[in-house]
Amino acid sequence: MSDVNIVGQSLFNIIQFTVWGILSGGIYALVALGIVIINKASGVFNFAHGWLMFIGGLFFWQVFQNGASDQVTVGLSLATAILVVGGVMSMGIGAVVVRPETSSTTEGWQARLEKIGRKWLTTLTSRRFLIALIPALIAAVVMAFLLNQEDSKILRGAMAGIVGSILIGMFVERFTIRPLLGQPLLTAILMTLAIGFIIQGATQLIWGADERPIPVFVEESESKPISVPTGIDENGNTIYTVIGYDILPPRALPDYQVDTESALGESLRFPRNLTWGFAIAIATFLAFVWLFQYTSIGLAMRATAENQVLAESVGLRVRLILAIVWGTVAVMAGIAGVIQGTGGSGLSALVIPALALRVFPAVLLGGMDSVTGALVGGVIIGIVEQLSILFISTTAAQEFAPFIVLITVLYFKPTGLFGQKRIDRV
Amino acid sequence: MKKHFVILLVLIAVLATVALPSALASRSTNPDRRVNQQSGRAECAVNLADEGISEVSFFHFGDLSGPYRPISQPLVAGLTDAMAYFNSEEGGGGLCGAQITMVYEDTGGDAAKATEYWADFTSREGNEKPRIIFLYSSTDAENLREQAAELKMPILLAAGSEKSLYGEDQTPGWVFAAIPSYADQMGLFCEYVAENWEAMGMEGTPTIGHLSWNIAFGQSSDTAETRAYCESLGVGYAGAEYFLPIGTPDLSGQLKILTDAGANIIYTTTLATGSSQVIRAIVGAGLQGQILVGGPNWILDTSVYGLAGADSDGVVGTLPYLWWDQLDNPGVQIVNNAWVTNRLSVATNDEERTAAFLTRNIAYLTSWALLDLWIDVMTRAINEAGSFEAVTGETLYNVLNAGYQYSAMQGMVEYAFDANTRSQTHAYVGAIDFVERDGQVQPTIGPLTELRELPDLRVGGADVPQ
Numbered sequence: 107m108s109d110v111n112i113v114g115q116s117l118f119n120i121i122q123f124t125v126w127g128i129l130s131g132g133i134y135a136l137v138a139l140g141i142v143i144i145n146k147a148s149g150v151f152n153f154a155h156g157w158l159m160f161i162g163g164l165f166f167w168q169v170f171q172n173g174a175s176d177q178v179t180v181g182l183s184l185a186t187a188i189l190v191v192g193g194v195m196s197m198g199i200g201a202v203v204v205r206p207e208t209s210s211t212t213e214g215w216q217a218r219l220e221k222i223g224r225k226w227l228t229t230l231t232s233r234r235f236l237i238a239l240i241p242a243l244i245a246a247v248v249m250a251f252l253l254n255q256e257d258s259k260i261l262r263g264a265m266a267g268i269v270g271s272i273l274i275g276m277f278v279e280r281f282t283i284r285p286l287l288g289q290p291l292l293t294a295i296l297m298t299l300a301i302g303f304i305i306q307g308a309t310q311l312i313w314g315a316d317e318r319p320i321p322v323f324v325e326e327s328e329s330k331p332i333s334v335p336t337g338i339d340e341n342g343n344t345i346y347t348v349i350g351y352d353i354l355p356p357r358a359l360p361d362y363q364v365d366t367e368s369a370l371g372e373s374l375r376f377p378r379n380l381t382w383g384f385a386i387a388i389a390t391f392l393a394f395v396w397l398f399q400y401t402s403i404g405l406a407m408r409a410t411a412e413n414q415v416l417a418e419s420v421g422l423r424v425r426l427i428l429a430i431v432w433g434t435v436a437v438m439a440g441i442a443g444v445i446q447g448t449g450g451s452g453l454s455a456l457v458i459p460a461l462a463l464r465v466f467p468a469v470l471l472g473g474m475d476s477v478t479g480a481l482v483g484g485v486i487i488g489i490v491e492q493l494s495i496l497f498i499s500t501t502a503a504q505e506f507a508p509f510i511v512l513i514t515v516l517y518f519k520p521t522g523l524f525g526q527k528r529i530d531r532v
Numbered sequence: 533m534k535k536h537f538v539i540l541l542v543l544i545a546v547l548a549t550v551a552l553p554s555a556l557a558s559r560s561t562n563p564d565r566r567v568n569q570q571s572g573r574a575e576c577a578v579n580l581a582d583e584g585i586s587e588v589s590f591f592h593f594g595d596l597s598g599p600y601r602p603i604s605q606p607l608v609a610g611l612t613d614a615m616a617y618f619n620s621e622e623g624g625g626g627l628c629g630a631q632i633t634m635v636y637e638d639t640g641g642d643a644a645k646a647t648e649y650w651a652d653f654t655s656r657e658g659n660e661k662p663r664i665i666f667l668y669s670s671t672d673a674e675n676l677r678e679q680a681a682e683l684k685m686p687i688l689l690a691a692g693s694e695k696s697l698y699g700e701d702q703t704p705g706w707v708f709a710a711i712p713s714y715a716d717q718m719g720l721f722c723e724y725v726a727e728n729w730e731a732m733g734m735e736g737t738p739t740i741g742h743l744s745w746n747i748a749f750g751q752s753s754d755t756a757e758t759r760a761y762c763e764s765l766g767v768g769y770a771g772a773e774y775f776l777p778i779g780t781p782d783l784s785g786q787l788k789i790l791t792d793a794g795a796n797i798i799y800t801t802t803l804a805t806g807s808s809q810v811i812r813a814i815v816g817a818g819l820q821g822q823i824l825v826g827g828p829n830w831i832l833d834t835s836v837y838g839l840a841g842a843d844s845d846g847v848v849g850t851l852p853y854l855w856w857d858q859l860d861n862p863g864v865q866i867v868n869n870a871w872v873t874n875r876l877s878v879a880t881n882d883e884e885r886t887a888a889f890l891t892r893n894i895a896y897l898t899s900w901a902l903l904d905l906w907i908d909v910m911t912r913a914i915n916e917a918g919s920f921e922a923v924t925g926e927t928l929y930n931v932l933n934a935g936y937q938y939s940a941m942q943g944m945v946e947y948a949f950d951a952n953t954r955s956q957t958h959a960y961v962g963a964i965d966f967v968e969r970d971g972q973v974q975p976t977i978g979p980l981t982e983l984r985e986l987p988d989l990r991v992g993g994a995d996v997p998q
Contacts, residue, residue: 119792123785130781172883315601316890317805319839333972334892336872338859346974347872349889350882354975355841361784361816377782377816449782450812451805452839456598460778495785500773501746504780 115496118370123492125374131488132384136442137465138472138480139390140435146411146475147431149291150283154298155439156459157305158274162440163453164309165270167318170263171352174253182269186249187242189272194238195229196426260322267440274305275436276429283432284425287414306455318453320444321355323378383445390438391481398477407431411475467508471515473525482523486511572939573908576628577915585659585920588627589635590615590906593649594668594690598641602804602835604668606891607690608636610899613870618903627907628914635662639672646672654683659921663913664688664928666902670696670749673707680706685925686932688906690898692717692828693752694990697954702991706925708932709955710902710947712986714752714801717828717850717959719987719995722762724848724961724980725797725824734796734824741795742772743786743810745802750774753801753828757989757996764997770795777806783813791817797824804835811840811847824848832962832977834893842973845966848980852959853898853945855977863941867900901940905947908938946983958983 110117137155144152152158169178229235252265278301286294332353333346362376398404409417410427418424446461447453468487472479487508494503521527580588590611596604611634617623619631626632635653639645646667653662664686667673670693677696680687685706689696692709699705712720722740729738740762744750751774759769770793773786787810790798800810807827814823825831825847832849854861856868871892879885913927914920935950948957961981967974987995 119788122788126782126785133781310597314887315597315605316887317602317835317839319808319841321841324841330968331972332889333974334889335857335859335974335976336868336876337865344859346972347876348972349876350885353882353886353889354837354973355839355843357842358812358815360818375784375817377784380782446781450809450840451780452808454602454805456601456778457780457805461781462779464776464779492785495773495789500775500786504746504776 113497116371118366118372118374119496120493121370122372122374123496124489125376126380127489127492128485129376129380129384129488130492131468131485132387133380133442133445133461133484134465134468134488135481135484136383136387136390136438136445137462138468138484139387139394139477140438140442141462141465141469142472142474142477142480143394143431143435143438145469146477147407148283148294148414148428149411150294150298151474152298152435153295154278154301154305155435156462157302157309158271158278158436158439159443159446159462160453160455160458161274161305161309161443162267162271162436163320163443163447163458164313164318165274166263166267166440166444167320167447167453168263168313169253169266170259170320171318173256174262174266178266179250179253182253182266183246183250185269185273187246189269190242190245191235191238194241195234196423263444267444268437271436271440272433275432275434275439278436279429279432283428287425302459306459309455315455317451317455318447319355320447320453321358322444322448323359324356325359327356377449379445379448382448383442386441386445387481387484390441391477394477403427403430467512471512471522473522475526476522476524479522479524572942573624573904574911574915576911578628578919580628580630580914580920582629583919583921585630587633588630588659588910588920589633589662590666590903591635591653591662591664592666592668593637593646593653594639594672595641596636596638598639600641600668600803602890603830603833603893603895605895606893607668607895607899609875609891610867610896611903613874613896614900614903616874617866617870617900618907624907627910628920630920632903632907641669643671643675646675650676650679654679654685663923663925664906664909666690666906670752671747673697674748677705677707683925684929686929688902690895690902691749692955693748694755695748695752698990704933704952704954706929707954708949710898710905710945711829711852712850712956712959713954713990714749714828715755715758715989716955716957716986717852718753718755718758718799719761719989720850720959720961720984721799721826721848722758722765722767723987725767725826726765728980732824735822736794736796737768738766738797738824739768739770739794740797740799740826741770741790741793742774743783743790743798743800744772744774745777745806746774747777750777750801750806753799755989755991757991757993760997761987761989761995767797768794775806777802780809783809784816787813787817787819791819791823796822797826799826800831801828803830804833804839807831807836807847808839808844811836811843815843829853829959830894832894832964834890834975837964837966837975838890842966844964847964848961849963850959851962851977851979852956853901854943855962856892856897857976857978861941861943863900863944864897866941867897867944870900871896898945901945901947904940905938905945908940909936912936956986958985960984 112120141152141155144150253262255262282297282301283294329351331348331351333348335344336347337345339345362381363373366374406422406427409422410424414424443458446458451457468483472483490507490511491503494507615632619626637649653665666688668690670691673687673689673696677699687707689707689709692711692713694713694715696707697709725738742754754772770790800807814820827849829850831847837844854864858864875888875891879888909928909931912931913923917923917927932949933951938947946958960979960983962977962979965976965978967976989996
């Protein structure tokens with residue numbers, strides 16, 4: 107079999123490049139899933155997704171690399187507790203019909219303040235809130251414990267990344283998307299562009315311009331001080347100054363390998379970050395299929411996606427659902443950012459957000475409202491790219507092939523492979 | 533329920549806390565700072581203060597927030613520190629009695645913005661008008677090459693694409709590169725490989741595969757001339773794969789294509805993220821030690837080993853300047869002292885020290901030589917014109933065009949231009965070396981060869997094989 111050649115390429119190469127295509131397609135799919143889910147739930151095409159990937163990655167990196175300071179531990183534990191309380195208080199939002207609160211704009215501010223105060227008092231003294239405090243307290247303690255794991259940098263980074271991403275996602279939804287409910291969709295789409303710029307500026311202010319390596323798939327190595335020569339003393343000897351510990355990544359681990367030498371002549375290789383990215387994409391896909399198809403909150407999300415006004419009018423808490431969607435998608439974005447950052451490029455403000463732009467063909471190919479389409483579209487684009495690299499060139503693979511496939515598919519199926527065909531009846 | 537207020541407060545708390553210092557780090561020992569610069573710079577025949585000019589600006593623009601930012605941001609830090617030094621009495625007291633200031637803009641890598649800033653700068657009048665403009669990227673220089681000639685505005689360029697220097701018609705233009713052209717650097721790399729292949733313990737015939745960015749800069753090392761020159765030295769050519777600088781998830785496929793074609797040398801004309809991706813792909817494939825990684829001067833940088841870490845050990849490139857570690861040079865000592873004082877000593881925790889460490893790179897180092905070069909060229913132009921106001925772009929062009937030579941920062945960088953030469957002509961080959969000494973890891977960039985003249989590999993260049 108190792109001698110078989112197809113269009114000038116060995117069978118091994120065709121299989122190996124297809125495998126790489128599927129794996130890199132997994133990364134595309136993970137990113138595409140986030141874009142599709144936001145679009146599915148709110149009809150908004152989220153141009154800020156790449157920046158959610160980047161900031162989620164930075165939350166991970168911050169605690170992964172430097173550990174959690176006391177302030178970070180307290181802040182994230184408190185945030186976790188609040189999220190748990192919120193979760194418990196909102197349980198059953200999909201099934202239980204709750205009429206939305208309405209407030210009159212003609213009320214005076216004293217009356218409104220009093221109303222809010224009364225509502226908070228009722229909430230804080232409710233049995234449900236008191237019950238919610240127990241898991242919240244446990245969650246906060248567990249979070250504090252996990253954030254301070256000296257032996258597991260990945261675990262502590264993941265905790266920070268997840269909670270930080272949820273907060274960012276919900277923040278973005280509450281203060282930029284929610285006020286635009288009922289406004290033309292284009293306004294919300296343009297708002298996502300603005301969110302991208304805001305996150306870009308905020309990350310640069312807080313973390314600076316440097317690229318951050320995420321040495322996850324690396325050899326274990328002894329922590330040693332890094333020093334540089336900074337001057338010469340009176341005797342002509344070089345002075346070395348210690349900069350710090352662990353500031354340079356250890357040696358990377360080679361790809362996973364599957365021994366196919368006897369059958370194909372070479373062993374198949376699986377780059378570690380892509381393999382994990384693919385596995386997470388599949389797991390996320392299955393989780394969302396389950397969520398959308400078999401849970402009451404999934405049903406509520408689908409109803410919200412279908413028609414926000416109608417969903418709200420039947421008592422679904424559309425705003426809360428959207429907050430949950432944005433929080434969840436921000437976590438997915440953060441995971442994609444970290445996975446991509448574990449490759450050689452590190453967490454780069456250039457490379458990470460741009461990946462979301464490169465995923466657009468996958469989103470359109472699969473269908474902008476299809477979770478299955480995101481997965482399939484991502485994998486197809488990945489395979490097309492890799493086989494184009496093999497048979498033509500990298501330039502063709504990156505700049506032409508995905509778009510040619512996209513145009514061809516959209517010509518015959520304008521809604522994408524799995525997109526829903528909508529009929530507007532007059 | 534107004535849970536969003538609580539969420540907002542928590543978010544603000546989280547953002548504030550992650551930016552706060554996590555631990556205090558020990559202070560460094562400041563090195564000896566008794567070095568004085570023995571400048572070989574031209575003497576001023578005119579005092580600008582007498583002309584009523586108290587400030588003269590150094591104009592530059594380029595990508596400070598886009599692809600080049602890991603390199604370009606330390607450039608601004610370096611220029612700021614260098615400006616303070618040159619304005620001090622120890623550094624010469626500015627430019628002929630006037631203090632040096634900086635005027636710069638960030639293009640974010642957007643070519644349209646570069647054109648916009650070019651139009652803005654060149655439309656200024658009087659003493660506010662630049663006489664020479666410093667640019668960072670090959671792409672900007674290529675785009676503005678014609679306009680520079682039309683407006684008679686010389687460009688000092690931090691990069692070295694042949695197109696920007698000589699254009700399609702091979703005419704030396706108004707762009708002067710502060711480093712050798714990438715084609716010439718490629719030639720020097722091939723000379724090194726041809727001379728040392730066996731000594732390096734490498735197997736087979738040396739064969740180069742280019743794995744570079746799909747932009748003007750990335751494609752500038754791989755030309756018909758460099759291929760012919762390398763092949764004349766016994767260094768083969770396996771092909772080239774160009775990838776997008778942004779959003780390329782993995783390079784395993786590209787590497788496989790090149791190694792299947794026989795490449796045992798991967799030459800990458802990329803900056804930090806690209807070079808690191810190339811290195812990681814080679815490690816992933818288990819080919820480290822079997823493949824030599826090379827590149828132009830940008831590969832020998834802190835930004836590369838900052839991302840790729842110990843895997844960058846052994847990466848080979850060209851160096852047209854002395855590196856930070858060569859402290860026997862007084863110019864390098866001055867730069868080190870300034871960096872320790874202004875960057876390292878003010879860092880109060882590990883994060884800030886790491887950030888300071890990353891500014892200890894090519895851009896910070898060479899920005900000192902660039903500013904020194906600018907002062908010297910301006911001084912000669914002022915002397916020639918008789919006053920600052922009489923200096924035009926053409927005066928500066930004539931200075932650079934008429935066999936200009938300058939040993940900037942007391943030998944840290946040797947600049948030489950003439951009517952036919954628009955880039956540096958000398959460099960040496962160096963490598964990244966992770967040395968372990970006294971329980972400490974010391975990443976260094978050390979020389980592998982002596983400084984030597986680069987081959988002239990422009991189209992029709994003297995060293996291009998016929």
